[in-house]
Amino acid sequence: MELAYYADYAVRLVNSEEPLRGTDALTSADAVRELAGAGTQAGSRVADADVPRLRGVRTRLRGVFEAADEGDEVRAVDLLNQLMLEYPVSPQISGHDHLHEDTGRPLWHMHLAEQAPTAGAVFAASACMGLAVQLTSLGVDRLGICEATPCRNAYVDTSTNRSRRYCSDRCATRANVAAYRARKRLENERSARSGLTQDAAQAAQEPAPATER
Known part of the structure; x- marks a missing residue:
């Protein structure tokens, strides 16, 4: 040995x-x-x-x-x-x-x-x-x-x-899956924020409705 x-x-x-x-x-x-x-x-x-x-x-x-x-x-x-x-x-x-x-x-x-x-x-x-x-x-x-x-x-x-x-393949796989999910969650959050920002910008550019006299 x-x-x-x-x-x-x-x-x-x-x-x-x-x-x-x-x-x-x-x-x-x-x-x-x-x-x-x-x-x-x-x-x-x-x-x-x-x-x-x-x-x-x-x-x-x-x-x-x-x-x-x-x-x-x-x-x-x-x-x-x-x-x-x-x-x-x-x-x-x-x-x-x-x-x-x-x-x-x-x-x-x-x-x-x-x-x-x-x-x-x-x-x-x-x-x-x-x-x-x-x-x-x-x-x-x-x-x-x-x-x-x-x-x-x-x-x-x-x-x-x-x-x-990592101590084992199992832990390596679990960590990689967790990292992937975290990245996807961050991407989704960024996309959501970006969509809200674009909607707000578009709304600001639209002319205000005419006021009836």
Whole structure:
């Protein structure tokens, strides 16, 4: 598994809460287990105490994405560095799950060992490290917050032209439809005002009716 893959852990953790909608999916050990992956070592070690721990990490990771989205690179990096100090990783070289299709030999790659004391700490460490890898390889400006109101989901922009503005195709479509409707509404209002102005001008140019004597 590539280290950059772990950035998705950070995105999924942050997006487990939608502040403007008042929803929170991270409410139980089962929710943490689903987030970590039921088939993983961390998933099998989940306890109730991991819920508040990951909620706290989630709030701080959202701060990283928001700082990056606002263009405050130094703050984004500082916040992420603080998290990585609290949740250090144990990198290892692994090849057990990647074999060369022709030779059958291992394709060696970096892997994060799950050696933290709790499942929540394992997930937090992996999420922070993955986000750090993407941040340093792609740039801080690749971390963003969805522009489709009321969505405030986080995302990592991996597009070639740095053009991503929304967390999903669904949000992009909704935002485009809303923008189109707003443009049409403005055009209709302008047309209506223009019609009223033309009617008024025409009325002013018409001669007044003759007064009967």
